[in-house]
Amino acid sequence: MILHPSLVPNQIGHDIPATADTIAVFDPHTAREIARIPRSGKAEIDAAVAAARAAQPDWDATPGVRRGEILHHIANLIEARSDELSRIVAAEAGKRLADARGETAAAVQCARFFAGEGQRMFGRTMPSGMAGRWAMTIRRPCGVAGLIIAANTPAPNFAWKVFPALICGNGVVLKTAEDTPISSWLLGRLCEEAGLPKGVLNIVHGLGAEAGQALVEHPDVDMISFTGSTRVGRLIAETAGRQLKKVSLELGGKNALVVCDDADLDLAVKWTLLAAFSNAGQRCAAGSRIVVFDKVYDAFVDRLLTATRALKLGTADDCDLGPVINQRQLDNMVGAIERAVAGGAALLCGGAPATSADLPGYYLQPTLMTDPDPDSELARTELFGPITALYRVPDFDHAVSLVNRSPYGLTASVHTRDIDRALTFARKAHVGVAVVNGGTHGSEAHMPFGGLNASGNGTREPGTEALDVYSELRVVYLNSQPPH
The missing domain is CATH 3.40.605.10 (Aldehyde Dehydrogenase; Chain A, domain 1)
Structure with missing residues (x-):
């Protein structure tokens, strides 16, 4: 039983009557x-x-x-x-x-x-x-x-x-x-x-x-x-x-997670799901751009697509992601997806509200997209929901370049077994937080958090x-x- 007043009051030093509205x-x-x-x-x-x-x-x-x-x-x-x-x-x-x-x-x-x-x-x-x-x-x-x-x-x-x-x-x-x-x-x-x-x-x-x-x-x-x-x-x-x-x-953030050709793909899929879809993607540090080396792109996308389709929506203990915060946000995200598809992006899965008798609230299907224009709204605007886009790159230098091709600079992650690559990424990614072999999120109370540019x-x-x-x-x- 949750105990709180039906009208939640302001807390002001010496209480004053609240507005009638x-x-x-x-x-x-x-x-x-x-x-x-x-x-x-x-x-x-x-x-x-x-x-x-x-x-x-x-x-x-x-x-x-x-x-x-x-x-x-x-x-x-x-x-x-x-x-x-x-x-x-x-x-x-x-x-x-x-x-x-x-x-x-x-x-x-x-x-x-x-x-x-x-x-x-x-x-x-x-x-x-x-x-x-x-x-x-x-x-x-x-x-x-x-x-x-x-x-x-x-x-x-x-x-x-x-x-x-x-x-x-x-x-x-x-x-x-x-x-x-x-x-x-x-x-x-x-x-x-x-x-x-x-x-x-x-x-x-x-x-x-x-x-x-x-x-x-x-x-x-x-x-x-x-x-x-x-x-x-x-x-x-x-x-x-x-x-x-x-x-x-x-x-805000438009945070990139890079999957190199030497990455542990199962680990990369696990962290991509968490970064993109946990908390229904409602994190400033959510992974909304997934940058994958060409050599492992098809294998990674197959695993990610299978895992994404298996995600369960709801708020029960066995669920993976819940609703977005309100109807306005849901409508905004559906509109952004429709504009991205009209602009040439491909929809792999999701992309629509997930309404049913069991999910009566503000649910969006976890959404994977590919081939968006790197300068499009989908690539450059924080959507704050369970939407992420996949980008194919030939090598490390192109990956770092794409990571930094953003108005934001909050967080980024790289998945690699190469310590030299990892340290180079931490130095070259124009972000406030760089993560190796993890998600783009996961701040701690004793650590500073913040970003560059529009972040x-x-x-x-x-x-x-x-x-x-x-x-x-x-x-x-x-x-x-x-x-x-």
């Missing part, structure tokens, strides 16, 4: 309404920012070690309530319960990692060129952090932004993903139960064009961290740039690099006089 939240597997959220706008964002601004000085004055202790308490509560949180994630995001449990565990791991950083908010002490002068740097919080998260992995997405922002001493306003807000509501409650002072973390529900835009434009928000599409990221960057506001952008603006979250996003370095000079 509401938005429905649907279970993507059943397409049934499971909750409603406030359709928040400028008034709710103003209140949340004011609450964060008022609470932030005391939170900043709380020693980092103590802030870390509170994050440890939060981690313990998430772990204790993991079944409840996992069931909420499974329902609102259309996942297998096992996958939702894995995401909950990832949120716990992230909380514990950043809790430890409360003991390691390091600056540096450096020699000065002047006698009697000490030179050092210290970390200071940005102030009020505005956070906007995506719907694909709701619990880790909350953790990746909220916990580093908190450990650095910021007041926080989180704009949830309107498709998956219930997990953020529960996580916010657990943060307060763990001892996080009221007003330090504020959670506002609503649409991106309304609540999200109001948060980005707010003059009292000191920094913005956004995960989502490149199109929206560009708009946020323009707004932040006019205000000279600090911004961290983790955007982001160069910042990295999480890992210790996230401290650079959520804090500022201050230089301190201490002048001393010789004793008399």
Whole structure:
């Protein structure tokens, strides 16, 4: 039994009445309404920012070690309530319960990692060129952090932004993903139960064009961290740039998985299926371009096609992929497939909605395509669904060239038994994350994640690099006089 209110409220320091307008939240597997959220706008964002601004000085004055202790308490509560949180994630995001449990565990791991950083908010002490002068740097919080998260992995997405922002001493306003807000509501409650002072973390529900835009434009928000599409990221960057506001952008990807002629083909097929179709392809790090050497192309495609056709759709324990997040996304992907076929790409399997009495929600058949124009929409646009395209190349140099022929630069993978090839690929692929003999996905809480070009603006979250996003370095000079 999942216990949450039918109207999931905002969490704002000193609660204010929510707008009368509401938005429905649907279970993507059943397409049934499971909750409603406030359709928040400028008034709710103003209140949340004011609450964060008022609470932030005391939170900043709380020693980092103590802030870390509170994050440890939060981690313990998430772990204790993991079944409840996992069931909420499974329902609102259309996942297998096992996958939702894995995401909950990832949120716990992230909380514990950043809790430890409360003991390691390091600056540096450096020699000065002047006698009697000490030179050092210290970390200071940005102030009020505005956070906007995506719907694909709701619990880790909350953790990746909220916990580093908190450990650095910021007041926080989180704009949830309107498709998956219930997990953020529960996580916010657990943060307060763990001892996080009221007003330090504020959670506002609503649409991106309304609540999200109001948060980005707010003059009292000191920094913005956004995960989502490149199109929206560009708009946020323009707004932040006019205000000279600090911004961290983790955007889309069109990630390539390369299968060399010396690859273990069974292993390559296994990782291609996971990279392309797990989480219904709804990962910024999903493998949406499969680049295969000509020598093994036919053998690889035969194995991949057989394995893809055997995938089972649904959210039961024995299923391989679930639905996409909403009807709009499903319609967009079907349209993209139709345009690709009209443009000359060949459809090997899938390509249509998978609706039935057992699958009443937003399901797309896992889709394999071949021979798309490398400059087409299919090759250069993130579709965020279970769609991947195959490309035939003669050799390694052509493979690397095709990997880099993309507006994005998030992740890439190569399958090879040759260590020299692997290391060369890691150096030459223009991406933020390079993987050898694995999928294009699989980030960890203690490692930096982010990409190049249209995949982001160069910042990295999480890992210790996230401290650079959520804090500022201050230089301190201490002048001393010789004793008399």
